[in-house]
Amino acid sequence: MPPAQSPSPAPSTSAGPEDHAAAPPRSGELFGHPRGLAVLFGTEMWERFSYYGMRALLVLYMVKYLSEPGRAEQVLGWTALRGALEVLVGPLGVQAFASWVYGFYTGLVYLTPLLGGLLADRLLGQRRTVVLGAALMAVGHFMMAFETLLFPALLTLILGNGAFKPNIVTQVGGLYDEGDPRRDRAYSIFYVGINVGAFLAPLVCGTLGETAGWHWGFGAAGVGMLLGLG
Known part of the structure; x- marks a missing residue:
């Protein structure tokens, strides 16, 4: 009679040191989401604060302040740009000229993200492009x-927004694996930051611009952007 064979040991379910090295621990989370979402939330909130804060002042600043005798002539490009527009559309009052400038600014803000996306994909990567955009703004x-x-300031803001805007939104999705159901909620949380910044901006920057001086309002927008960059 052949000797009884001892049962083979069951496979071990504990991972060895090499297994732990191959699968790093999951990064920390905050309220059920990656901590990076909080960083992106704050960055976008302060960026929207700066954007809407400046935008709330732009037309009023041009109409009430720069249109005074002796000031408009000191603005680089004022006479040339106004003359070029008047060739196309006819004589422009101060209000109409300010509205054209505002329209060009907001239009280019939504066009340049195409270039910012290409810059990030082909050369710098998303993080560096976001930092570049925030610094420019x-x-x-x-x-x-x-x-x-x-x-020149408006042009710098346009270029900065183009580098910043498309790449920070993409980073939100990059925090989650494909098919992660939390991704939709993450974008909802992210857009709350946009709305908070847009709500506070006219209250802070607009009030400072009207009461303390226009430059204080623009300075507050700059401080908001520095906080976002930080």
């Missing part, structure tokens, strides 16, 4: 404090 807001630099 912070510089642009502080440039707005000098009336002679109005149009």
Whole structure:
């Protein structure tokens, strides 16, 4: 009779040191979401604060302040841009010219993210492009404090927004695995930050601009963008 064979040991379910090395522990979470979402929430909130804060002041600043005798002539490009527009659409009053500038600014803000996305995909990557965009916008807001630099400041803000906007939104989705049901909720939380920033901006920047001085309002927008960059 052949000797009885002892049963083979059951496979071990405990992972060895090499298994732990292959599967790093999950990163920390905050309220059921990756901590990175809180960072992106705060960054976007302060960016929207700066954007809507400056936008709330732009037309009023041009109509009430820069249109005074002797000021408009000191703004770089004011005469050339107004002359070019009047060739196309006829004579422009101060209010109409300010509205054209506002329209060009907001239109280009929504066009340049195409370039920012290409820049991130082909050259810099998302994080570096976001940092570049935030830095440009912070510089642009502080440039707005000098009336002679109005149009260079607006151009700097447009380029900064183009680099910033498409890439921070994409990073929200990148925090989650494909098919993770939390991704939809994450975007809802992210857009709450947009609305909070947009709500506070006119109250803070608008009040400072009307009471303390236009440059204080633009400076507050710049401080908001620095907080977002930080």
